[in-house]
Amino acid sequence: MSEQGIGAALTRVEARDKVTGAARYTADVVLPGMAYAALVSSQVSAGRLRSLDVSAAKAAPGVLGVFSHLDRPTWHRVPAIPYFGETRMPFSDDRIHHAGQHIAIVVASTRQQAAHAAALVKAEYEAGKPVPTLEKALPSAYVAAQGNYVNFPQETVRGTPEEALAGSPVRVKAEYRTALISHAPIEPSVTTATWEGDELTLYDTSQAVVVHRGLVATAFGLPEDKVRLVCPLIGGAFGAKTHVWGHTLLVALAARRLGRPVQVVITRKQMFTTTGHQPPTVQRIEIGAERDGRLRVITHDSTNSTSFVAERPENTVLSSVATYAVPNLRTRVRLARMNFGTPTAMRTPGDGPGSFALECALDELAHELGADPVELRRRNHADVHPQSGKPWSGKNLLECYRIGAERFGWHRRDRRPGTRREGNDLIGYGMATARRVEHHRAAESTVDIRTDGGVVVRTATQDIGGGTLTTMIQVAADALGVAPDKVTITVGDTDLPPGAPTFGSITSGSNGSAVRLAAQDARGAAIRLAVGDKGSPLHGLAEDAVDVRDGRLFAKADPRRGETYAVLLTRNRVNPLRGNGKYSPAESQYETSTFGAHFTEVRIDRDLPRVRVVRHLAVIDCGIVLNTKTARNQAQGGIIGSIGVALMEELRQDPVSGRALAPALTDYHVPVNADIGQIDVHFVNKPDHNSNPLGAKGLGEICSIGVSAAVANAVFNATGRRIRDLPITPRRLL
């Protein structure tokens, strides 16, 4: 830990604002003359609109406008996918692809008027025959051609998988299913749009203001600099705000048409149906191994649902491709279209469901072999990337196993399932590996040092709860040699230097690197200014003979000789002194990933088999940790989210229509306070400088990967029952 900030358990800079209600989120922005929109949803899941009668809605009190496909929106172009959700622009025709699809937008002077008028829109449908579920879609599953979302190999072959299977002394084969699950952030998606002539400003719940600006500009046929997106604080998203969805464009269109600002807060129901979800998957895995546990081959076939307006494969199979040293491999991903909303990235795309299947299959293999699950994984450790053969930029997975097993007390696990009891409880231990490819993105930042010694970081990223505002300040403070409380930060506005998205665990590594480069640039400029300035006590020194601490530049050889940034800049009348940082990830000789190991203890009442995770320990290798306080909190949250995925989360569908049966937080169960046992997190905390200049890697996703498998494996250890379908509800265990 650096005394100047990196790694310190600093309290979040926005803590006071968040606990006093002063923090302003997108829905808290009120513009003069702002009107309120409500979206009307399709009641059927397939077919077309035969008629849409909006006369009553238009006549309702307070209504300013009602728009639908009948008003023929003149979209300029379909924005680039990914990051725009779908291939079909909203209101572009009368087709219905899923229940809940937006079919009209009503704008009125107040929320109540808009909601009321939306209920007056009368739609008549020519109902088609929907493909309701993944189960029903499976017969028509297909391998998608590359393009748009399909941006990874849909099929991979390594070695000679079929022969390897045939020659394997031990084989396990199983089919695993994960459920349709929903991000359910507490903040719904919100857009407020306002136009000044041809310039559009959007206050939008966006995980990537910079990326989204380009998409909106494309849709409207505007140059990018005519679109401004603002979103400093996101009230949670978990992927739901990774893409631009229809409502954002519709509100902008309505605002343009009506010539006044318009806000929409989409309903909780619409959150479930129109801002993506993690699609259900069916995954078949077969593993062939030697008797000593060495893997010979893995085959992994995965099918996930997608909508009729987007082809979005889940990269579940990457778990099998990149986690273990296995000489032979075959993977395939297929899509099956169903009449439901479009799926999207959800913590953690691909690896969440993929690691569930793979890590359960390994547990089945361990059981078959009579081997210890940790030992089996150690034996198959991938010293280099198993597909590319490149070295890892940094990998401490063996240490994760060692620390985890020790701290958890793994040796107390009984290999014979169903043997440990306490009172009426069955007790089980389970574990799993976590691995996530680390993504990098170009990002820019400026760092200004002012004559009063204060520092301002400016970068268009956003804070989703990962502590970004605080960690970016820590990074700047560390590089500049000032106390973190001298630094403030401005984010979430495309008028700022383009920062990184807040998804895919990109922020710490990529945006952190940009901030660090900017701070180093400013510090270097200040030192140059000082050594070249006759009025400075540092005049004449070589640049590398100067260091900075606590905002004071000084001669390394004689620390008494020096002056503060404030004095230097004031005398030279430089205000501010700006440093620029531009991080662009280079082609690397390394493969970069984050790693982790999860250990779980479950207890299950024998009469009412409700699984309780009483204890979970995660050891995470995500490079250097920028703030131990926020990191621990984030990791605990990711673990708890995945315990929800393991035990309770499922958006159930009507088997005939495919509609979500109960798109509400009363019925879509997420973990509540009383569900939570003891969650321990340990960080390896070694910088990975081969990955990026900062040596920090993403945390938001790695913490949640493998958790559901660890829970399922613990359930098997407790009961001898192998549950291969998520979630593991009491019904499945009865």
Place this chain on the structure above:
Amino acid sequence: MREKASTFAGEPEPSGPNRRTVLVGAVGAGVAGTALAGVGVGLAAPTTAPPAPQETLPVTLTVNGVRRSAPVDPRASLLDTLRDQWGLTGPKKGCDQGACGACTMLLDGTRVLSCISLAVLHDGQEITTVEGLVAKGEMHPVQRAFAERDGFQCGFCTSGQVTSAVGLLKENPRPSRAEISELMSGNLCRCAAYSNIVDAVADAARGER
């Protein structure tokens, strides 16, 4: 060289300096004109939707110690009324279904879900929101504990959590950790800062003894 930005082709495009007046013509018929006048003379609705109320009702509430009155749409929730009418945006709308707790307020000292409480039904009552817990610039002990313990991540559930915790400690000044977990379970935190939330409430409880 630039093309025109997208709009709806179905109707003439509003233009000119006074956008407010333009939109009357834009939407066509007398409908928008009616809307702008702000009074409801809408046509009878040929659907099963409930009829729109024709009027507002006067409501007076004491909010964070300040008496406020306004004509309120009888359909408006306490949450929308405080947020839209009086700009108290601390309480959040998470679900509008009474399921998440983000909108928690204290009504005469008791925790309520303001998204499913109609403002007109609480005329004359006393409301405390998260903003009202700050006294003379000093954070309430519960707020301090949440800040110190990092009892949140995105912060969207936090005003509800904090307000709920204040209500909880009124109901039960010496809760055990298990009781805190149980009694805070009406407030969802999808970021799942739950253990820090329990720590924060426990700290505050100790401090308040």
